[in-house]
Amino acid sequence: MATTFSLREFPQERTSESSGRDVQSRCLSSNIWSPDPIVVNPPEHFVAVIGGAISGSVAAEILADHGIRVAVFEQNARPYGKIEDGLPRWHVEQRKQEYARIDARLRKPGVYYIPCTKLGRDVHFNDLANNWGFSAVILANGAWRDRDLGVPGANEYVGKGLVYQNPFIYWYNHKNERSYGGPRYETPDGALVVGGGLASIDVVKVLQLENYERALRARGIETDVHELEKGIPAVCKEHGIRPEELGVRGCLLIYRRREQDMPLAQAPDNATPDQIAKTEQVRQKVLRFARDKYLFRFQDRRLATGLIVENGRLTGLKVAETKIDGRRSEPIPGTEQDIRAPLVISSIGSVPEVLPGISMNGEYYAFKDEAAPRHVEHSHVFGVGNVVTGQGNIRVSLVHSQQVTKKLIEENARISSGTNDPARMRPMDEARAAERAEAAVDRVACWPALSSEQLMAIEQRIRALQQRVGYTGDYDAWIAKVTPPDLE
Ligand SMILES: Cc1cc2nc3c(=O)[nH]c(=O)nc-3n(C[C@H](O)[C@H](O)[C@H](O)COP(=O)(O)OP(=O)(O)OC[C@H]3O[C@@H](n4cnc5c(N)ncnc54)[C@H](O)[C@@H]3O)c2cc1C
Structure with missing residues (x-):
């Protein structure tokens, strides 16, 4: 009971x-009646x-x-x-x-x-x-829900060379907690990230920060995410080392449209050609800034068209160059190439x-x-x-x-039907109630009082x-x- x-x-x-x-x-x-002399029971x-x-x-x-x-x-x-x-x-x-x-x-x-x-x-x-x-x-x-990578059969390799952005970032944010019991992910050097939006920039940052932290530690230099996030070249400089000396290849981010189309900044509604041009410049600047600080590789106009699978594991993607026509991006026949990577992360949006x-x-x-x-x-x-x-x-x-x-x-x-009944109000409120009741007639969607x-x-x-x-x-x-x- x-x-x-x-x-x-x-x-x-x-x-x-x-x-x-x-x-x-x-x-x-x-x-x-309401204890309030003027206000009807709401x-x-x-x-x-x-x-x-x-x-x-x-x-x-x-x-x-x-x-x-x-x-x-x-x-x-x-x-x-x-x-x-x-x-x-x-x-x-x-x-x-x-x-x-x-x-x-x-x-x-x-x-x-x-x-x-x-x-x-x-x-x-x-x-x-x-x-x-x-x-x-x-x-x-x-x-x-991560948007599907869009390559037939790809989801068979989730956890076997393919990772989606949402669980990856969840792990990254919680991995150091003693009570964390979820899946654990590797962050190998040379990973391939499919994306283009702000969240995908965070994914490549995670990979780069993890790889440079490990490479610096191997040289006896202890840093952490908070220090490195300020900029990898700056941290290396402080420690008297050049980033190239660390032997990190860096992850590769691919995007299907042009770099100035990346959704890193939004044009206002009904933007003029001038405003669109400015937004495109801002996007390129945001990307350049991120690459300068985190040293990842980038290719635009690239579309994943197929899987490279070895021993039951995804080991890369077949990627074609694209032709851009407005918002459309079509693979150009004959341009497909293999991009091998120890890990593929799909970061193409959440729904x-x-x-x-x-x-x-x-x-x-x-x-x-x-x-x-x-x-x-x-x-x-x-x-x-x-x-x-x-x-x-x-x-x-x-x-x-x-x-x-x-x-x-x-x-x-x-206004709710339950409160517009003049019989439930003091006489002094009747005129006001009539006004409100009249207004309520037009309110067909009004929530009834509980x-x-x-x-x-x-x-x-x-x-x-x-x-x-x-x-x-x-x-x-x-x-x-x-x-x-x-x-x-
Ligand atoms: C990698 C990444 C980086 C980002 N960086 C920035 C940034 O730098 N600056 C910025 O402004 N924004 C950033 N954002 C975006 C920003 O975090 C989100 O747009 C915003 O927080 C979304 O808020 P929301 O309440 O709409 O959704 P959410 O934060 O997703 O809230 C939804 C809530 O619903 C709960 N929920 C889901 N399903 C169910 C269910 N079935 N039953 C009950 N509860 C449920 C969830 O647990 C959650 O608490 C980033 C996002 C990502 C993914």
């Missing part, structure tokens, strides 16, 4: 704000957010600040997403700052954090969307994971309406951040989540999930408990 408990038993509810909510809940169920809504990182925590904070309860379902124990597992660990200060910002958002009253709970594994999407009773579901689960119940449009979930991406089959399911944009950066995810969440609140949560019984039922299910993983509702105590002592 499910345990029963009152709203007050939730640690998230131990605030003065929450005691106000208790009153509101009781008012909704028993039709008692309707109660409960929104599920999937993913607790940048976009999820931003959505949760905005909803909570509007008095809307939010359940944040996070697959991991810690909620930091690509900040912890994507952004390479040399971004020490930036990662700390973003962790603190996410923490501040998720510990807000009205936010129910549900760690170690993965949509598609612990909770089924159809159940969450159709049966839990949430006013809306916001998908903020990012882009964790959302396929989750049972959420239909796709190509590589992405089937959203419509750019301003507030809404799933085509579920009118109360929305998307924010990387799950919609696929790529981007911290700021893009943050701003996207802010804009979409504010729009959702504006369109759906401000009764206290409905709120309680959702909270009970949340509590059961939290208890399952040992989360008591004390966010800070949980983070302290699940943070590895040697996390970098």
